[in-house]
Each structure stands twice: as C-alpha cells, then as structure tokens.
Amino acid sequence: MADPRAEILRAAARLFAAKGYAASSLNELAAAMNYSKGAIYNYFSSKQEIYDAIIILSLTGLHDASAAAVAGVGDPAERLKRFMMAHARFLADHHDSFVTMLVGFSGMADVALKQDALALRDAHEGLLRAVVADGVAAGLFREVDPAVVGRAVLSLLSWMARWFRADGAKSAEEIALDYYDLLLRGLLSRAPDERPAP
C-alpha cells in the first residue's frame, strides 16, 4: 500500500462507523484489510491510538478546508457561505470518520491529543465566530451573538454525520446552501416591525 498508515485509518473509520468503536476489534480490522495484526502494530500500538488518530486527522482536515475556503474573501456573508459549504463537503468526503467521532463520544484516551482535538475544534469555531462578528461589525448582520450563531451553524453541519447519504437527493454542499440561506434570511417574510398589528 502506498500509505499504510492512512489506509489503516480509513479502514478503521469504516469499521468503527459500521459497528461502533467498542464492538470493533483489531482482528476484524486486519481481516478487512488483508493485513496481519502484526503489520497494523507496526503503525499503531492499540485500537485506541487508531481512534485518537482518526479524530485528530478529521478535525485538522476540517479546519484546514474551511480556513482555505474563506481565505481572501472579504464579504462576511460570502465567507459564511464558503465556510459552511467547505465543512459540509469535507464531512461528506470523510463520512466514516465523522460517524466515528459522533459514535465515539468523549472517547479519546491520550490526554495531550485530547487537548489538541479541543484546540482544533476551538480554532474551527473561533474562525466561524469571527466571520459572524465581522458581519455584525460591518452592519450586514443584526446584533446577534456570534457564539449562538457559531453553535447553530456547527450543530446543523455536525448532525449531518447522522443522516447524510452520498446517494441522497442533495449533495452535501447543496444542503449547506439551504442552511445558509435559512440562517441568512430567516423564516419571516418581512421584518417583525413591518408586520401588521394583529
């Protein structure tokens, strides 16, 4: 294999996503890869180490993809749109890893790596909050709380790990665009103060 470490992580994410982390074994992983268990031990010392590596790799890639998507874009609304589409696309392209993260739930064992994971998550959310804060400062967005909006955006996108199907009616980016449009414009057909009195 060209990159055995990456191959192991991909196969492990597929296995964990299908069976759950606790119910998966390195024997099954080795069998699925036509690999010996010893060969896997050349790269990882335990199932837990593989799990931790999947989380770090996914969060790193997710943040890099979103950061690259907004780089050099000035308009806050356009930045928000590109952030959301990049996040959704990355999730769809690494679906097994995101299901593993969802199912793993507080499962990282290595304390230093767990700190890294939290830092990556904070960087991702921080970038998003900055986009929202910029939009408020520019007068383009209402005086919303960037923390609330950031959490809402990441909730919408994260939950896609639970239901998104690559063979569904809409692509991940189309779904992100639907959410973006809803968040940007809201439900009301006009501003509340323009509504006729009841």
Next chain:
Amino acid sequence: MADPRAEILRAAARLFAAKGYAASSLNELAAAMNYSKGAIYNYFSSKQEIYDAIIILSLTGLHDASAAAVAGVGDPAERLKRFMMAHARFLADHHDSFVTMLVGFSGMADVALKQDALALRDAHEGLLRAVVADGVAAGLFREVDPAVVGRAVLSLLSWMARWFRADGAKSAEEIALDYYDLLLRGLLSRAPDERPAP
C-alpha cells in the same frame, strides 16, 4: 421500587450514556441498581431489549411533549417556538436517553419496534413541517421548504444531546429560544433587496 421497569430503563440509559452500549453489561447494570441480574430478567430478556425500550420511550415522550406544547396555539411562529422549547426541555430532562440514542446509532434490533421508532420520528418531524407550512400559507413565513426547515430545527435540537450541560450558563429552553430567534429573523440586518448596492 415503585416502578422497576422504569427504574431499570433510567439506570440503563445512565450506564449506556456514560460507557456506550457495546461496552456496558447487564452485570454492571444490576450492580449499579443493587439488583440481581435475575431481577432484571423479570422485566427484560436482554440488554438489546432494554436499549430498544429506551428509544421507543424517549421518542414517544418527545413527540407527546411537543404535540401538547403546540395544541390549541394558532400563530405559526408561536407554535414553532413552543415546539422547540418543549423538545429542548424534554431532551434536557431525559439527557441520558438522548445520549444513548445518539451513541446507539442504528442499533435497534427488534424490527417491529424499529418501525415504531421511525413512525414516531416521522410524526414528530411531520408536526414540525406542518407548523412551518402553516406559516408559509399564512404569509407569515417566506416560501421556505418545510422539509429543510424541519431538518434544520431538529438538527439544532438533536445536537444538544452532544454538548448540553444541565449546569451550563443557559437552560435548555433558553438555548431553544436563541435558536428560534435566529431562525425566525435570520442574520441579515435588513432584507437583501433593501441592502445598499455594493
């Protein structure tokens, strides 16, 4: 115990939420309850049966709570607000069960019960879509797709199972209100066609 069946489901949800379903055993459950394993078998024949019962009970309660919250309320925006607050409150009050559902991921074994669970989920989402469609029909909401809005609302609320803490700064209902306000009014400080040309 007053209601041993309910007590077993509560304790099992706590255990599954903390350890994950696959890593939990009936021995641990019995020990946590100061119960014999035989006593648990008086009510459930397997760990899987307990898991399935938690899912059905949670979805039933969730839908009943939201349906009761909107009953007799006419204004679609007010109905949406009450639906979201009731959903969030029920999730917070049954947090372990929702974490179990999140982590369980496609884990139901009983085919008939799985059909029941899907029907309950569809009823819950159907009620929400009807609220949105009513708002569109009344001219209060824009011409949004009720399926997109319904999915967005349920994504925001469902993801709370992942991060909500009862001892956090905001109650579940306050969080639901934040999301409701964001969805209703959107981010833009004014309608797009009122924005000054760039």
